[in-house]
Amino acid sequence: MKEAVRKIREFNEERDWDQFHTPGNIAKPIMIEAGDLLACFQWSDDYDMEAVCDELGDVVNYCIVLADKLGVDLEEVVLNKLEKNRKKYPVEKARGSSLKYDRL
Amino acid sequence: MKEAVRKIREFNEERDWDQFHTPGNIAKPIMIEAGDLLACFQWSDDYDMEAVCDELGDVVNYCIVLADKLGVDLEEVVLNKLEKNRKKYPVEKARGSSLKYDRL
């Protein structure tokens, strides 16, 4: 993701958009774009591949900006949380189940 | 992100969770986790760094799963959309403005 991070930074600098990007302000478009992504599947599981990728790209774009603002490495963030999820969802309990961890 | 992709696949295979992961079904937790992320900033811009990172990690985790299910490379998806955003938000119009592209 090195190239994406670099290009996103450049994109926002060129437009002088950093001024709008407080962490709390970035959390909003992550959610809004996630809503647009969900809307691609609103009434059925059929989907327009290009539209889905465009919305997914926007979600992750803003996630990269947020990580950058927080000064954290996004892959590390993902791996750390995955490690916690391993404990919340131990294989022997969670296998084949879609229950939330507090109901396993 | 290679390591994250590999570990997330392993995590879901161990738990036999692929059966739940249709693209339309993955779009929901992306949004739900984005809601949890936004909730970290609900009433103020003060935030708990660990909580924010945990929620951000979950959002991106599901984005990685979705890209995997769609058979696309997530970084490419981000870069492709960024290219489109360059056209929607040309520097000379968008510089310093928070307006949506259709109002620039």
Place this chain on the structure above:
Amino acid sequence: MKEAVRKIREFNEERDWDQFHTPGNIAKPIMIEAGDLLACFQWSDDYDMEAVCDELGDVVNYCIVLADKLGVDLEEVVLNKLEKNRKKYPVEKARGSSLKYDRL
């Protein structure tokens, strides 16, 4: 809200849209419209009154459809939950605080 409930039912019947309206399917547009509503405040607290009302109208429209599908009275649902919130947020603890109930 009697008139709104009646007119929304009529609107959906005329279009034969009930077939799409399972509770799980209605929860998605509630969220999507809530995202559109949030987008009205994306980068600033300035807002376009008409746009905000339009998105708010759509959120509540779908909430009314969901209550209707569940066979519950929406006002009762709101009042019941408010009663629970009274217990989660007792006045003496919650007064003037924006903390979540589990941190009060």
Place this chain on the structure above:
Amino acid sequence: MKEAVRKIREFNEERDWDQFHTPGNIAKPIMIEAGDLLACFQWSDDYDMEAVCDELGDVVNYCIVLADKLGVDLEEVVLNKLEKNRKKYPVEKARGSSLKYDRL
């Protein structure tokens, strides 16, 4: 909804929470609660009636607060938007279709 509006006002006044309730700030919990509602249907259409009603109650509670802050009547807002939706989705085109208005 008169009673709900009155009781919600009272609830917030008792807790001195009006200070947090700018329109932009209220749009966030509407979305967050809508996420909790969607989470009730995350992996399947089976749902816990009480949990669904609780989340729905919270969504509409905040919608009522937002309407109150904006100084508008919520039922009127819903009816106005429904009227616009009639034009976006004319019966003869929209009947039996789940397509978005710009694709009808």
